[in-house]
Amino acid sequence: MSETWWRGAAIYQVYLRSFADGNGDGIGDLAGLRAKLPYLADLGVDAIWLNPWYPSPMADGGYDVADYRAIEPSFGTLAEAEAYIEEAHALGIRTIIDIVPNHGSDQQDWFVEALAAGPGSPERERFLFRAGRDGGLPPNDWQSIFAGPAWTQVPDGEWYLHLFAPEQPDFNWRNPEVVEEFHAILRFWLDRGVDGIRIDSAAVLFKDLDNVEESYTDHDEVHEVYRGWRAITDAYEGRFLVGEMWMPDQERFALYLRQDEMQTAFNFDFLSRPWDADELRASIDLTLTTHVPIGAPPTWVLSNHDVTRPVTKYGRPDTSFSHQDRKHGMPTDLVLGERRARAAALLAMALPGGLYVYQGEELGLPEVEDLPDALLQDPIFARSHGTDRGRDGCRVPIPWSGKEPPFGFGAGTPWLPQPADWKNLTVESQQADQNSMLALYRDGLRIRRTELGDGVLTWLDSAPGVLTFTRDSTLTCIVNLTPDPIDLPAGQILLTSSPLDEGRLPSDTTAWVR
Numbered sequence: 001m002s003e004t005w006w007r008g009a010a011i012y013q014v015y016l017r018s019f020a021d022g023n024g025d026g027i028g029d030l031a032g033l034r035a036k037l038p039y040l041a042d043l044g045v046d047a048i049w050l051n052p053w054y055p056s057p058m059a060d061g062g063y064d065v066a067d068y069r070a071i072e073p074s075f076g077t078l079a080e081a082e083a084y085i086e087e088a089h090a091l092g093i094r095t096i097i098d099i100v101p102n103h104g105s106d107q108q109d110w111f112v113e114a115l116a117a118g119p120g121s122p123e124r125e126r127f128l129f130r131a132g133r134d135g136g137l138p139p140n141d142w143q144s145i146f147a148g149p150a151w152t153q154v155p156d157g158e159w160y161l162h163l164f165a166p167e168q169p170d171f172n173w174r175n176p177e178v179v180e181e182f183h184a185i186l187r188f189w190l191d192r193g194v195d196g197i198r199i200d201s202a203a204v205l206f207k208d209l210d211n212v213e214e215s216y217t218d219h220d221e222v223h224e225v226y227r228g229w230r231a232i233t234d235a236y237e238g239r240f241l242v243g244e245m246w247m248p249d250q251e252r253f254a255l256y257l258r259q260d261e262m263q264t265a266f267n268f269d270f271l272s273r274p275w276d277a278d279e280l281r282a283s284i285d286l287t288l289t290t291h292v293p294i295g296a297p298p299t300w301v302l303s304n305h306d307v308t309r310p311v312t313k314y315g316r317p318d319t320s321f322s323h324q325d326r327k328h329g330m331p332t333d334l335v336l337g338e339r340r341a342r343a344a345a346l347l348a349m350a351l352p353g354g355l356y357v358y359q360g361e362e363l364g365l366p367e368v369e370d371l372p373d374a375l376l377q378d379p380i381f382a383r384s385h386g387t388d389r390g391r392d393g394c395r396v397p398i399p400w401s402g403k404e405p406p407f408g409f410g411a412g413t414p415w416l417p418q419p420a421d422w423k424n425l426t427v428e429s430q431q432a433d434q435n436s437m438l439a440l441y442r443d444g445l446r447i448r449r450t451e452l453g454d455g456v457l458t459w460l461d462s463a464p465g466v467l468t469f470t471r472d473s474t475l476t477c478i479v480n481l482t483p484d485p486i487d488l489p490a491g492q493i494l495l496t497s498s499p500l501d502e503g504r505l506p507s508d509t510t511a512w513v514r
């Protein structure tokens with residue numbers, strides 16, 4: 001594979017806790033992942049992105065990192081992580097890890113030292129400690145992204161900033177010690193053979209704390225950080241950065257993809273759009289116009305561990321998505337949702353650039369919306385006083401085999417319960433079915449690997465409600481978002497997301513024609 005393999009790669013996201021449990025404690029782990037590597041090789045992915053795998057009290061599913069140079073004991077050991085990286089490489093699968101630069105865990109040594117050292121100490125300078133305002137008020141009224149105040153007071157009276165949960169204190173990125181520490185962490189993992197770095201919450205590292213309004217997204221200073229990271233990764237062969245930035249302004253977004261910054265970033269615009277031809281085309285055009293001129297490959301993401309599962313999202317009367325509006329509990333037609341999710345998958349796979357597939361997406365798992373309150377773990381649920389049920393519904397452990405929970409996930413009781421009706425969605429049952437979502441993903445990824453990837457897209461004329469484009473003039477992708485069947489162009493039909501209707505392409509269906 002080439003140095004720039006990531007330009008057109010299909011990358012599979014593993015949420016380790018929920019992927020496969022090797023030791024029967026109900027929590028997914030590295031042993032489980034290693035046992036499933038042949039499944040991922042067979043699915044045809046080029047790389048695996050793992051959510052944070054470091055020691056963590058799990059206040060935010062591992063995004064509260066207690067030690068950036070070790071592995072969470074319930075997931076395994078550093079030696080196992082190294083063995084996993086090697087085994088995956090042997091199967092042609094690369095590894096992308098998740099680095100969380102905005103905040104650590106309140107159990108991290110640095111934070112424990114900062115608390116002990118007291119106000120004015122260099123230890124506190126690694127975080128954002130401030131004195132409060134008169135009357136026992138925090139330094140300002142900023143709200144946390146997870147709801148509730150963004151400040152927590154410590155026993156000596158100072159307050160520290162946390163854009164997310166109180167267990168996730170924010171680092172002070174104006175302190176060179178923080179910059180150096182993350183350089184060392186990057187080298188630590190690059191030296192162990194990881195091929196890519198996913199940068200968590202990449203746009204929010206710098207804060208203007210004197211501003212009464214929340215002021216942290218996309219400050220210009222942040223670019224210097226990624227220039228430094230790029231210089232480090234460039235010293236290794238074939239490695240790349242992918243940034244997580246939720247930013248509406250595409251021109252500002254593109255600044256992160258300049259030649260000396262990140263190579264790629266997640267495209268969340270596409271994922272947020274409703275199931276509508278004009279909206280999707282507008283998103284594709286917007287994405288291409290911001291990426292192509294600067295030579296950065298776009299990425300296409302239908303889901304991840306933070307968003308509603310596509311089968312559920314596309315089955316709702318309102319198919320748009322935003323973090324502020326998860327539409328939890330809105331009536332959902334899962335049959336329609338699955339049909340559209342299949343069409344969306346073939347659309348995303350046909351677009352130029354990198355593709356991300358979140359575990360379970362290839363099985364068509366729906367969002368689990370009826371998890372009991374007492375089992376919900378996402379801090380958003382408690383911090384919003386239950387008004388937002390959070391993201392646990394897309395993090396339920398994968399059903400692998402068998403007729404009842406835990407569906408081959410492991411010997412123990414999974415950390416979140418699986419719905420009993422997932423017996424028809426297991427890997428085992430879908431492997432036996434030519435028409436399953438899993439078969440569609442496997443076939444689509446195989447064709448994509450040989451015929452698609454990174455390259456030119458050209459729109460062809462089509463009726464309203466229909467998307468038609470070619471890729472390098474060999475493959476035409478047609479998506480029918482109208483209610484009625486349409487004619488297909490002449491040629492060899494390579495794949496369709498649902499069966500044809502007397503040779504015509506039915507509603508909510510995608511076809512690939514050569």
Ligand code: GLC
Binds near residue numbers: 063100200
């Ligand atoms: C990112 C992660 C999300 C996490 C947050 C805080 O958005 O994807 O899961 O909660 O950052 O680290």
Ligand code: CA
Binds near residue numbers: 021024025027028074
């Ligand atoms: Ca386990």
